[in-house]
Amino acid sequence: MSSFENLKLSEPVMKALASMGFEESTHIQDSTIPLALKGKDVIGQAPTGTGKTAAFGIPMIEICDNSPSIQAIVITPTRELAIQVSEELNKIGQFKGIRALPIYGGQEYKWQMKGLKEKPQIIVATPGRLMDHLTKQKSIKGNDVKMLVLDEADEMLDMGFIDDIYAVMEKLPAERQTLLFSATMSPEIKKIAVELMKKPHIVGQESKKVKSPAISQHYVEVHESGKFEALCRILDTQCPDLAIVFVRTKVRVDELQEGLTRRGYAAVGLHGDMDQQRRNSIMKQFKNGKTQVLVATDVAARGLDISDVSHVFNFDIPRDPESYVHRIGRTGRAGKSGISITFVTFREIKLLKLIEQVSARRMERMEVPTLEEAIEEQQRKVIDSLREAAYGEDALRYRHLAEKLLNDNDSVTLVSAALTMLIKEPDKTPVVLTEPKQGGKKKGGFRRPRK
CATH class of the missing domain: 3.40.50.300 (P-loop containing nucleotide triphosphate hydrolases)
Incomplete structure (x- = not known):
């Protein structure tokens, strides 16, 4: 530069x-x-x-x-x-x-x-x-x-x-x-x-290969029925600033956005059937940080330029390596680091290998965090936030209320109650997604990039 x-x-x-x-x-x-x-x-x-x-x-x-x-x-x-x-x-x-x-x-x-x-x-x-x-x-x-x-x-x-x-x-x-x-x-x-x-x-330089060391690339091997729980556990443990979740169909956008919202995540969806006013409103919310997760199809997300996306999730693995490159390019922008996580079923391992071959970059295998790990991370995050706030400029704003509460209750009970209210433990609300039709295979195998 x-x-x-x-x-x-x-x-x-x-x-x-x-x-x-x-x-x-x-x-x-x-x-x-x-x-x-x-x-x-x-x-x-x-x-x-x-x-x-x-x-x-x-x-x-x-x-x-x-x-x-x-x-x-x-x-x-x-x-x-x-x-x-x-x-x-x-x-x-x-x-x-x-x-x-x-x-x-x-x-x-x-x-x-x-x-x-x-x-x-x-x-x-x-x-x-x-x-x-x-x-x-x-x-x-x-x-x-x-x-x-x-x-x-x-x-x-x-x-x-x-x-x-x-x-x-x-x-x-x-x-x-x-x-x-x-x-x-x-x-x-x-x-x-x-x-x-x-x-x-x-x-x-021609960019058919992924040449972005700022993007840490991972994959998670998971059954189709386990994808949603895996996504929620990773969101709970990694706490992304802004995340884009890519899926293959408009139906999946609506279902996944609704499921994440029911679980308590600030999620919005974006696909081609939405009118322009709605699309503009969704993008404004996401850019301004009012929502944490954007669920989108490839077509709907083309051309998005948002510099603060920390995570890209390939909830449905893309059908060709070029789409993978475009998807993960939504993070790690403007010199910032980013993380991409691709969910892969057993049938899609060959497609994962093809993407790795074309991109000349191996993805690191990631295990789905346990429920206990997700709870511990949420607890740690809240405790760190409280400690940081204790040394902030506004720490004494409600001192008189704190003193009044301490006159009637012991400190341990009060802090425990505050943590109970602040910590978002993983939600177990049942969510079922429509399984996509098996794609990716054509005559002669998986679709390779244009030459």
């Missing part, structure tokens, strides 16, 4: 980066920004969590002026990512008067039309809705676009957006600058580079 000072950025952008707490630039930013500022096309091979939004966002803000025309477009695979990217671009452009507007499916057109009337300089959009505005609605004009960014291009190709991407590019000026970011370098990505980019510079 190096300082942003070395990149010779404008004063408004430097002021914005300082207000955002950015001090050192990442490798992908050091590699991308100088080239982009010179007008070069760039392919950035960068997984999520490496600072790629700022890598293209900083030069994008630098080349835009505050005239009322659309000068840059970012295409993203999901609505969540569109919202997150636009938020960061608005922060980077806050002192230069540059504004970004997210455009995505699932949101009413009237709100998007209202936003467009305010003349943003940057549009961050999902492919289908962007194409609709460019062609049917004719509410977005691409004549003044100087820069196009394809963010998480491999995800967009996997989701079948390739035709929309080509159609959008045809509506933009041929002399535009194009930046493409992808975690992998598939033949389809190379085809886009050859056909639609001008001698692109390739920066970063």
Whole structure:
């Protein structure tokens, strides 16, 4: 990492980066920004969590002026990512008067039309809705676009957006600058580079393998019927700050979220059948720490950028190694450490071995904590919290109440009662989940990653 000072950025952008707490630039930013500022096309091979939004966002803000025309477009695979990217671009452009507007499916057109009337300089959009505005609605004009960014291009190709991407590019000026970011370098990505980019510079490193020592990777061998209890025991002993639990189906999201809530955990679920208002509300709760556990499907969680996720649980093991890489990449971000824990049934051991082979990283076997260990950990956590509070600034706030209680009761009885109220011992409320259909095997064995 190096300082942003070395990149010779404008004063408004430097002021914005300082207000955002950015001090050192990442490798992908050091590699991308100088080239982009010179007008070069760039392919950035960068997984999520490496600072790629700022890598293209900083030069994008630098080349835009505050005239009322659309000068840059970012295409993203999901609505969540569109919202997150636009938020960061608005922060980077806050002192230069540059504004970004997210455009995505699932949101009413009237709100998007209202936003467009305010003349943003940057549009961050999902492919289908962007194409609709460019062609049917004719509410977005691409004549003044100087820069196009394809963010998480491999995800967009996997989701079948390739035709929309080509159609959008045809509506933009041929002399535009194009930046493409992808975690992998598939033949389809190379085809886009050859056909639609001008001698692109390739920066970063291909990331088909898990190269994140900050993520401690574990697996738990467990029967399908024992997964829920195993998850609860681990939550009780490891006490994650924020955790994402990945499952395969929408039904599993609803069932697992309901089960965790019944057991007393602050859990929310996220899947594709939810309307955008509900999804935004759930993500706001999770980001703000009002809920501890987010249960999600792969599609629903694509593009999530939350820096404080400490644990990722693969409640249902992903069917291919690339999905595993994307899932665990939700933790260990921004230089922080993270833990991934994968639940594996006997039938899924071969799939576990395939993931280890492709990622070139062995997962450590983890035993499910016993009920006694879970209780001991909850007790230790509360006692540590009490001791810490005893030396805090607010420790004497209720001293008069404490003295009054001690006049009528002995101290041991009072402390014992307080611990009884504070300690959350493991709940034994019965929870039954619908077992998923056996997946993962196709003709010729497990699905291997794209070559």
